[in-house]
Amino acid sequence: MSGAVSLPIRKSWTLRVSFAFLLLVGGLALATPYLDLADPDAQNLELGPTAPSTEHWFGTDPLGRDLLSRTLYGARISLLVGLVGTAVAVGIGVLYGMLAGWWGGRADLLMMRVVDLLYGLPYMFFVIVLMVWFGRSMINLFIGLGAVSWLTMARIVRGQVLSLRGRDYVLAARATGLPTRVILRKHILPNIAAPVLVYATLTVPRVMLEEAFLSFLGLGVQPPAASWGSLISEGAVLFREYPWLVLVPGAILSVTLLALNFFGDGLRDRMAAEDHPA
Amino acid sequence: MSRAKRVSAPVLDLVWDDLRLRFPGQKNPVLDGVGLRLEAGRTLGLLGESGSGKSLSTLAALGLLPRSAIHVGGTIRLGDTDLLSLDARARRRLLGATLGAVFQDPSTALNPYLTVGFQMSEGLRRIDGIPGREAREICLEALETCRIREPRRALRSRPHELSGGEKQRVLIAMATVRHPDFLLADEPTTALDVATRGAVLEVLLERGHDLGMGLLLVSHDIFLLGECVEQMAVMYAGRIVESGPTRRLLTSPRHPYTRGLLAAAPRLEGPRGRLPEIPGHPPAVDERLPGCPFAPRCSLALPSCAQERPAWVSLGEEGGFACPVTETEG
Amino acid sequence: MLTRLLLGVLTLLAILVASFFLQRIAPGGPFDLERDMPEAARQALIREWGLDRPVPEQLGLYLKGLCRFPPDLKRSMVQPDYTVWEIVGPRLQVSASLGFAALCIALVLGIPLGVLAAVHDGKMADRVTMLVALTGVAVPAFVLGPLLKWIFALELGWLPESRWVGPANMVLPAFTLAALPLATAARLVRSEMGTILRGDVVRTARSQGLSERRVVFVHALPGALVPVIPWLGPATASLVTGSVVVERIFDIPGLGTTFIDGAFNRDYTLVMGTVIVYSILLILMNLLTDGLLVLLDPRARSARS
């Protein structure tokens, strides 16, 4: 959905700030195992839930686990889910969109009609069903989330391919009798890489949000591992008693999603500006 | 009623005086001292290639410049009123009532969601307070004079049901339905089929004549202008390089650019063959030289042309031009 | 339109078949309890529900039931006091009214926000507006819901905390549910409105001397709404999914929880009933938006005729 709309961000400072923030989050997530942090799963049942303090910056949960450490380890899982889920979506979407755009005509019409129809379905339900009925493994999570996020990608790719198909160099390549596979890989793919990349950055936050949503329903990652989503959903029910348990990871997730959206929109605006210089 | 009042009001000229505009991020002004005079009830043609600033000059008068445009200097005056210093409200009061406008592309200029009748009568109803039925009659009359067949049907229809030529005639009728004193027409026929251009142009001129309007016709086609307007101004790279009565410009152009245009334009009579083109292309805003912007393409250019801004050479009744080289000719 | 209808029916059928098979493949069944029921009773139930037959045969029987008039959605397996329709019907009412309210909020607030942002393109008002709208994208419902509840129900006591007693109960859940579509609507309108405001139609309208308000609302807005219409279908789909969270937070007897609980409980018939109702709802919504688009957008209409 966010793919079709643009943000008021034309100044690149938002792009820069959000990029810096994402870099920070990503860097922290990567560096987490090497930081001197409390074991995210180490319980301290005597301690129990404590509000943020100098000892535990983000406080502790009812099992006495350090929330800072859990949030950072959660970042690894949330980002991983977001990235892998997006990769799956990109894979399906690019393939589908490329074939539809390349074949054109009736095949294209049919394939896009299918996309139209799928658009209107409560796709998350199928993910829920998948997770409920077939176990909540990471693999299922990736497949499920990826499988529901490819539609817009397919549309974008198809549009690009459709316009590229008529370009001279593509026609020339076809005239020389290159196999379709090669033309798609050598001539089409490099040219759609930019919009695909931009849309992918916009897909990541959506996948992350959907993972959080599944976690809320108790269908996210397996304990003791925790994603931001599962941290939030655990904290949400304790909102009155221990508000920091939802506020801290909630704020971090929200800001990250915001940054990803800003970043993706910024990239797209910049690309649009390059396409149509004023 | 209100129209009757306006007819009796003294009609003034619309004058562009040394208008300069700039866009952020560009160091050179995009309009660099535009001076024009559109006399009441007369016709003026503004000639120039795309990017020369002729559309901007028109839009500036209407107050419809892009928001980012920066007014560097100069005025557009209607009598004693400086249009550029008017607040939005006061300027809006002029639009449609004193200044009418027709733009290039009729296919996008009309609102696709509203009926022609609604759009045409909106100004009459909303601003002049004329009741709907009466406004409708006025619109019908305007459509008729603009030679719309079945004007009643046209009023009821939506833009996509009209042809391109019809749309532009509707737009002309719409721009003139409140009998403005001036009509600014920015390339009104460029987007049309060649076949309908003549007819639309005819309607435009006729309508201008009937209502006694001052008509500014903007075009890149020197001969089209040559056939329609009394006065002509030639624009190049944000400046007026030559102006004067049409006949003078066509017969004895003084600026090398005007000469080039005349030589490059196809003529119906005369020998067929390859037309001599002006070599090169107009400079981008920031590539313009401090001196004469045409200098790099000019066969007559002197070394000093690139550095010194050419002075305006007045020819009195015969207009004027800006070229130090040809100044010495006559 | 007819082909669309046909396609809709085909989609419905595909969804039915897929869900039917999926749930039968899934482990666990409706009669697995913490404390075993007597084996004889278990077997009898399995026989009675035909769960011992091959799945395609079960599907056939189920579809046959659907072809009756009125369609036979069967009895709920886990709440045997009720037929599926008796459970789904009232809940559909609740979900539909909640969803409709949320959609209204999203449109009524989202569209003006988008317009406001577009009119003040690049200025502070634009940024603030869009930042507000963006929170809808970035703050998940399960953070927003408890937050709103905490502020307006528990701390201020202005609104009821949860449940579905009367109209006041609708406010917080509807706003929570509306956050995401509101943001999307605002962004859609802002983007399209921005393009239109820079376009020829608005220039013509302005050159008529019309007031800015009239230019924006009469001349620019209809066009800016066009991308909103085809979005309504997917938006409904997202409302449907989003409502699961909201129903849980605010304890609302809606359709989303029925689906989830049904799936958890392996209440096969209830899940199928919910799937059918949802699918029909969404397919209808898509048809409706298609129709609306053709009706409203003269270009689409002329393209067809």
Added chain:
Amino acid sequence: MRRAGRTVGSVIVALVLGSCGFTGDLSRFGDDVLVMSNLAEPGSLDPALQSGVEEQRITLALFEGLLSYDPKTLRPRPGLAERWDVSRDGKTWTFHLRPSTWSDGRSLTSADFVYAWRRVLDPPGTHREGSADYAVASPYADLMDVIVGARKYRRGEVDDFAAVGLATPDSQTLEVHLEQATPWFADLVCFPTFMPVPRHVVEYERERWTHAGVMISNGPFVLDERRPGAFLRVRKNPRYWDAETVRLESLVYLSTDRVDTALDQYLAGESDWVRGFNPLKARAWRADPELGRALHAPDYLGTYFLRFNVRRPPLDDVRVRQALTLAVDREAITRNLTAMGEKPATGIMPPCLVTDPPWRSLRGRGLDHDPHRARALLAAAGFPAGKGFPLLTYSFNSDVKNRAIAEAIQAMWKDVLGIRVELLNREKRVHLARERAGDYDISRGSWIGDFNDPVTFLDFMRSGAGNNRTGWSSRRFDELLDAARTESDSAQRIALLQAAEEILMVDEAPLLPIFHFTTAYVLRPGRFAGIFENARDLHPPKFIRRLP
């Protein structure tokens, strides 16, 4: 004109609001109303079909059996039977019914009981001469196995209902013949499965008979309104034989299934009684004097344990099972994690079980927390310091508490034994199906006593019993239970059962007991009387009254 417009407007508003499916205000019976968060949507109100406590709570309001629970002690007291005789051998029970009617005024006779019990026992899907019009698959039909011939009849091994030990000498007398002396039979007949159902409604309305407006019952309350997923409301039954004792006008059972939402409703004053609690909130609630006073956690007749799948090595080795048991610090779990006053468990028998003579707990002589012995046993089993121990899975059904406990035990095993287990969080039905199929290594389970007798906590682990699910079997264990069955001397009987518990929980250890439940609930202080803490969390609504 304007008035007409306003009328039309209000009609439209009414129509719109009417189609929103609002439930409306729940308390339309004045002040004497109790609103309770029941924490689940009742599956069925049919007494024969009940399987959950949330349904039982409602059934206790709608129906009354031969006997009923004392609100304080839960001892059986006269219900529809004003008195009952037990024969000297304890095998023949004769109930003498008091004159009473259904809520529609039709008189209730012993035949109603025979009908109801036959309906429970009739094998579903079969239609026999003279049987109930439609049979139900009663999940608790096996509770009737104590009646002569009942087990064979319900399994379809005998077709003639006359073989079942029921007799109705007259319309006010019910005679029941039991297989063995069953001291807890008085307790059993209080249970929903044994409650009468109105044949004249059931057979006419069939599955719809439990709908509001249709349902006829005989208890202190009758069904008033029912909204699936939202609430269920009962109102006082004026035709109840003891109507003057009943003080509440109405009871509302909210279906809210998330305990945290229910607690919020309590805080917002929308409910007075939440039949559960989230232990993770215990600290915060206890810290608040007002909330602390509302929080109750009496002992409950149930035990939380882990099942070891003894068919799978290395869990087939009793030393491994004992080592795993010994390594778990159950005190730490109850003190910090469950934190609702649960007692750490060494045996299966909850301490609140009342027996005569009192039950001797295994605590102090069973497999209590002992890391040293645990390590020694594991080493003896061939896994010194956990070396070479295969990766086992610990499955549990998704739930905050299960998850916290699983994580804690995982950590303890790692610390004490040096072994790793993988946690497998499965959705409930999957968890149960896998457990039943024996497809697990270690699995979370629990057992709630069906009645107040030790047998209920041992019988389910008999060889091959449906609820055993561990693959474990012991001839000796079975024999001890059989011996206890026919033993008429109470002290002897208890001794036999204690020996059986020792085999189960010390010698063989197919189960790892974690703790004995408490039932935490939140009740608004000072507002109601007649609610007493008891071991089965049963609070007959008949005796509840609202304080002024």
